[in-house]
Amino acid sequence: MRIAILNKDRCQPRRCSHECEKYCPRVRTGDETIIFAEDGKPLISEELCVGCGICINRCPFDAIMIIGLPEALKFPTHRYGPNGFALYGLPVPQKGRVTGILGPNGIGKSTAVQILSGRLVPNFGEEGGTWDRVLEHYAGTALYDYFKAVSNGSLKVSQKPQYIDLIPKAFKGKTSDLLARTDDRGVMGELVERLDLSHIIDRNITELSGGELQRVAIAACAAKDADFYFFDEISPYLDIYQRINCAKLIQEIAQEKAVLVVEHDLAILDMLADVVHVAYGEPGGYGVMTLPKGVRIAINQYLKGYLPEENVRVRPEAISFEVHPPRNETEIDT
Ligand code: SF4
Ligand code: SF4
Known part of the structure; x- marks a missing residue:
């Protein structure tokens, strides 16, 4: 194959x-x-x-x-036409838990989110996809009810983009104006305080630093009234205290809603997620989302570079951490 x-x-x-x-x-x-x-x-x-x-x-x-490809990957979940990128499997967002995705860029997480948010109908590698076919495919699985809501237009989605440096290009104006637009839940005052944004609320979006933009993007996503929240990386530009703070906020949202996160900071993912799908494949070629795994199990398998349940090696070498950085050799006079 x-x-x-x-x-x-x-x-x-x-x-x-x-x-x-x-x-x-x-x-x-x-x-x-x-x-x-x-x-x-x-x-x-x-x-x-x-x-x-x-x-x-x-x-x-x-x-x-x-x-x-392994024989098991015969039927893609979605393929962008002949000789196009193929995605196998999907993450399963569930109300009441944070679902994490762990893996490199370019192996289908945007495609998965487009499908889960209803902007792309999966075609299972054939020409044209329909929601009837999707519902038939997922009948009896955890994704059936989810896609039922997507297909009848009743599922609301809120998404924090990965590349926050694009926000100033898309929005010109004050931080407060941007946040006011997204505050469906009437919680912006609380979010501004929790994410330490009060000192920048009157500043222009173009004047914000990376860390400030990241927190504004998280606040804007969290303030929307949605059924499915997707946070595409919360760590970049944030220090460890800010990361933990944002992770706690996302966990609170997940008590009532379905939340999906992509996160490369393994410590934050460990703290934040309830289950993790490991994503592997060939960037730009194909991507596979495993079934959900326990967080520690997924992280350890990812670091070792081998997924035993799938019998797949995703990296030739295991990643190991040294107790301390290599020390310089010095000559000692004797
Ligand atoms: S040249 Fe390319 S398309 Fe032709 S057989 Fe070899 S791999 Fe296949
Ligand atoms: S650019 Fe490469 S793939 Fe495209 S037609 Fe030329 S040789 Fe073929």
């Missing part, structure tokens, strides 16, 4: 000699492993490709990935 991924942004058929097609041994023997589609870009047949890797090396723009 293999998938072929074409990075359409990198592929530049007008500036190359179609090396992918020219050197493909299957094409040379006369079959149609690579054909050029109407958009002028190559279409690679995953059924005919033998995985020799020649097109990967010959493409001058590094636009192709050919990835061997």
